[in-house]
Amino acid sequence: MIRNIIFDFGGVIYDIDHNLSKLAFEELGVKSFDKLYGHQIQSKIFEKMERGELDLDFFRNELRKYVPQKVSNQQLDDAWCGLLLGFDKKKLDLLVELNKNYRLFLLSNSNEIHYIRFIEELNEYMDFRSLFEDVWFSHEKGMRKPEDEFYLKLLKENNMEASESLFIDDLDVNIVAAQKHGIKTHYIQEDSILDIFSDGLLIKEY
Numbered sequence: 001m002i003r004n005i006i007f008d009f010g011g012v013i014y015d016i017d018h019n020l021s022k023l024a025f026e027e028l029g030v031k032s033f034d035k036l037y038g039h040q041i042q043s044k045i046f047e048k049m050e051r052g053e054l055d056l057d058f059f060r061n062e063l064r065k066y067v068p069q070k071v072s073n074q075q076l077d078d079a080w081c082g083l084l085l086g087f088d089k090k091k092l093d094l095l096v097e098l099n100k101n102y103r104l105f106l107l108s109n110s111n112e113i114h115y116i117r118f119i120e121e122l123n124e125y126m127d128f129r130s131l132f133e134d135v136w137f138s139h140e141k142g143m144r145k146p147e148d149e150f151y152l153k154l155l156k157e158n159n160m161e162a163s164e165s166l167f168i169d170d171l172d173v174n175i176v177a178a179q180k181h182g183i184k185t186h187y188i189q190e191d192s193i194l195d196i197f198s199d200g201l202l203i204k205e206y
Helices: 018-027 046-052 057-066 075-084 089-099 112-123 148-157 171-182
Strands: 004-007 012-017 084-087 103-108 134-137 167-170 184-185
Touching: 004 012, 018 184, 046 057, 057 075, 057 112, 075 112, 075 134, 084 089, 103 148, 134 148, 148 171, 167 171, 171 184
Parallel strands: 004 103, 004 167, 103 134, 167 184
Antiparallel strands: 012 084
């Protein structure tokens, strides 16, 4: 029986499109940005940023190495945040309903620059972090998916049984990593979290 639901953020709760950041950096003159960062792969600088290991100005200056023109911090941040599309209020409303029947958690790879942008936007609708019993953004925890520690510590610190937990993500390597630890999974592809729940409950058993 599922008692705990662990949500990814980008692509599951909040809409993103990595290609838009690619296009934004191309407009700044960066070639082959998708080889540096994308949905499936990130270079070491982005992985470190997602673990919260880099100062923001250091990160921006590293990005400048790939930009053939002088750019401001604002221009870099805007390009980097280009992938952030926004959110469907129905998904946040769904989380409110799910709270009546499940323990909810968030497990997401993110970074401080993106977080500053999307959390302000989300909080204009409702207190986003309050929708979850515990929130694990990678840049706040110093670890990221699909690292084993990220999953195992979330389970341990919240006294969750893996077999009673459902993890929802839109990236296959993260799904496989969760399954390795006995966590039930739902791989978001063409569907949405709005399709797998009804009246605040899971439609099918996992």
